[in-house]
Amino acid sequence: MVADIMHGLGAYLASLFAGPVDLVVLVGLLGQALFTARFLVQWVASERAGRSVIPVSFWFFSLGGSAVLLGYALYRRDPVFILGQSLGTVIYLRNLALVFREKRERGG
Known part of the structure; x- marks a missing residue:
């Protein structure tokens, strides 16, 4: 039973990556790479x-990855993905605003 599930999963994943890769998929992969790089x-x-x-760069990678993934999700018209990335984008922008406000208050 487990072997059948694993075989089915393997076949499914292989079918996802077997076809030609279009530009939209490459953009999505770029966004995911940026998002992963933050960690x-x-x-x-x-x-x-x-x-x-x-580090501040964490928030920039978060924002960049989230923005690219949001664009990808909008293109794909995926409401779950759109909602998730929209909230994240707002949070990353807010964190960057807090970081820069603190630097400004310190005089740096």
Whole structure:
């Protein structure tokens, strides 16, 4: 039974990647790559600091990935994806505003 499920899943995934890749899919993959890169940036920054930190670049990668994925979702007309990325985009913009406000208040 488990083997049948795994075989079916493998066949399904193979069918997704077997056809030609269009530009829209490449844009979606770019957005996902940006979104994933934010975790690598955060991980490296935390390892260097020896504690958990969230660098400003994390928010820029988050915003960039979210914006590209939102565009992809709008093109695909996927309401679940659109709602999820819309909220994230607002949150990332707000966090960047807070970061820059703090820098301005500190005089930097």
